[in-house]
Amino acid sequence: MTWVRAVGIAALVATAATVWLGLWVTPPDRVQGDLVRLLYIHPPVAFVALYCAGGLAALSSLLYLWHRTRSLFWDRLTAAAVEVGVVFCALTLATGSIWGRPSWGVWWTWDARLTSTALLLVLLLGYLALRRVPAPPEVRARRCSVAALIALIDVPIVHFSVDWWQTLHQSGTVLNPELKLYVHGSIAWTFLLGFIAMALVFTWMVAVRYRIEVLRDEVGDEELEISLAERRAEGTIPEEPAGVPVPEPTGGTR
Amino acid sequence: MLRDALLVAGKDLRIEARSRVALWQVLPFALLCLVLFAFALGPGPAALRVAAPGLFWLAVLFSTVLATQRSFAIESGEGTRDGLRLSGIDPAGIFLGKAAALAVQLALLQVVLLAGITLLFGVRLHTVWLAVAASVLATVGLSCAGVIYGSLSAGLRVRETLLPLLVLPIVAPVLLAGSRAWSAALSGSVSAGSEWLKILGVFAAVYLVVGIALYGPLQEAS
Numbered sequence: 494m495t496w497v498r499a500v501g502i503a504a505l506v507a508t509a510a511t512v513w514l515g516l517w518v519t520p521p522d523r524v525q526g527d528l529v530r531l532l533y534i535h536p537p538v539a540f541v542a543l544y545c546a547g548g549l550a551a552l553s554s555l556l557y558l559w560h561r562t563r564s565l566f567w568d569r570l571t572a573a574a575v576e577v578g579v580v581f582c583a584l585t586l587a588t589g590s591i592w593g594r595p596s597w598g599v600w601w602t603w604d605a606r607l608t609s610t611a612l613l614l615v616l617l618l619g620y621l622a623l624r625r626v627p628a629p630p631e632v633r634a635r636r637c638s639v640a641a642l643i644a645l646i647d648v649p650i651v652h653f654s655v656d657w658w659q660t661l662h663q664s665g666t667v668l669n670p671e672l673k674l675y676v677h678g679s680i681a682w683t684f685l686l687g688f689i690a691m692a693l694v695f696t697w698m699v700a701v702r703y704r705i706e707v708l709r710d711e712v713g714d715e716e717l718e719i720s721l722a723e724r725r726a727e728g729t730i731p732e733e734p735a736g737v738p739v740p741e742p743t744g745g746t747r
Numbered sequence: 748m749l750r751d752a753l754l755v756a757g758k759d760l761r762i763e764a765r766s767r768v769a770l771w772q773v774l775p776f777a778l779l780c781l782v783l784f785a786f787a788l789g790p791g792p793a794a795l796r797v798a799a800p801g802l803f804w805l806a807v808l809f810s811t812v813l814a815t816q817r818s819f820a821i822e823s824g825e826g827t828r829d830g831l832r833l834s835g836i837d838p839a840g841i842f843l844g845k846a847a848a849l850a851v852q853l854a855l856l857q858v859v860l861l862a863g864i865t866l867l868f869g870v871r872l873h874t875v876w877l878a879v880a881a882s883v884l885a886t887v888g889l890s891c892a893g894v895i896y897g898s899l900s901a902g903l904r905v906r907e908t909l910l911p912l913l914v915l916p917i918v919a920p921v922l923l924a925g926s927r928a929w930s931a932a933l934s935g936s937v938s939a940g941s942e943w944l945k946i947l948g949v950f951a952a953v954y955l956v957v958g959i960a961l962y963g964p965l966q967e968a969s
Contacts, residue, residue, distance in 0.1 A: 558961070558964055612919055615912075618912075619913045619916065622909060622912055622913075623900075623909065623913065626905055626909070635965070635967060636899055636965070638964075639895075639899060639965050640899055640913065642961070643892075643896075646953060650920075
């Protein structure tokens with residue numbers, strides 16, 4: 494599809510621009526020095542994992558469960574969003590860990606936001622495990638939509654963890670209760686571009702993943718047809734002779 | 748709905764009372780956990796006393812997985828689930844009933860485990876009401892989450908391995924908040940403990956509401 498390709502190219506360009514601006518153009522931070530450059534990636538990746546992937550998955554599983562909008566489209570979209578969400582969630586933890594080692598002195602700390610994000614990753618992996626269990630598409634869709642909704646209760650917990658508990662992780666730089674931006678100048682623009690780039694990458698990945706999900710279902714249907722045909726050929730399932738009228742039951746009283 | 752819930756809970760508890768699987772398998776398993784934890788941490792009473800609340804709740808969590816599996820194993824007989832579905836009982840009623848039966852079993856288990864940590868780890872409850880409140884709220888949350896996921900994985904061939912993967916991360920907040928509330932109850936610092944009670948309360952409320960709302964579609968899916 495052309496729009497998917499266009500989004501892919503846009504994502505590539507935006508990511509390349511972020512890398513260029515982040516690594517070469519922007520100045521080092523007054524406090525953090527060059528470490529700040531990791532922050533052009535970490536918050537955008539976390540943003541995508543939590544709000545884009547989490548939000549999309551929650552919305553589409555809700556739309557699947559609501560009887561008026563029930564369609565396998567929403568189920569596949571949930572699956573795509575969760576799977577891409579797993580990637581971004583893992584990236585969030587990885588980039589955060591790399592940043593944490595020089596700034597906090599540890600790779601990992603039992604901080605509320607870190608812990609709840611790690612929990613989110615496990616929950617999303619649980620969803621994927623459940624999805625791999627073979628079942629008819631409708632059954633699987635309903636089961637997985639419920640599981641996704643329950644797992645995504647964790648998203649608001651991750652979001653508010655920095656406000657609810659006193660954490661080592663800083664509170665929101667952009668998405669804080671006052672909606673006040675705490676970065677300025679070229680750093681702010683690169684920061685913003687990072688968000689756009691990661692959102693584009695997310696959109697592209699979900700679109701491609703959705704297509705794979707459709708193809709996979711088609712392959713499943715085809716395999717079923719083939720194996721049915723094979724078993725018919727073996728004679729285990731008697732095939733109804735075509736063109737021969739089914740005999741009327743006789744002897745019944747009306 | 749509540750009458751249906753009572754019927755289902757009564758049925759589950761009667762089956763449990765007659766088969767005694769929970770009594771002879773889940774309960775000993777929970778106590779075994781305590782003994783194994785003590786082996787892992789060594790016999791020093793100071794370390795055990797500090798770890799006791801966490802170990803208590805960890806044992807409860809593991810037992811929740813077993814009890815949930817058991818709660819849905821009794822529905823796995825030929826046509827049992829269809830029978831339950833066709834009986835005209837409100838899905839929310841089934842959910843509440845199964846959760847209530849599970850909650851009763853978990854509550855009894857906690858009483859025994861409390862005796863266990865008192866005897867084995869030498870702890871003494873300082874603020875009893877705090878521990879009881881934490882236990883009640885945690886039990887509601889655990890049994891609701893357990894029943895939701897038990898129903899989700901019921902009838903699957905991989906249910907034994909899938910259920911712990913799904914349930915344990917979900918109930919992790921109960922482990923955290925329950926352990927902290929019990930630590931506070933052991934040391935008698937009420938203000939610290941009541942903060943964690945709020946989390947347990949919210950957890951219980953969320954899963955109660957989610958279960959009542961989603962059990963219908965979930966049942967059709969299994």
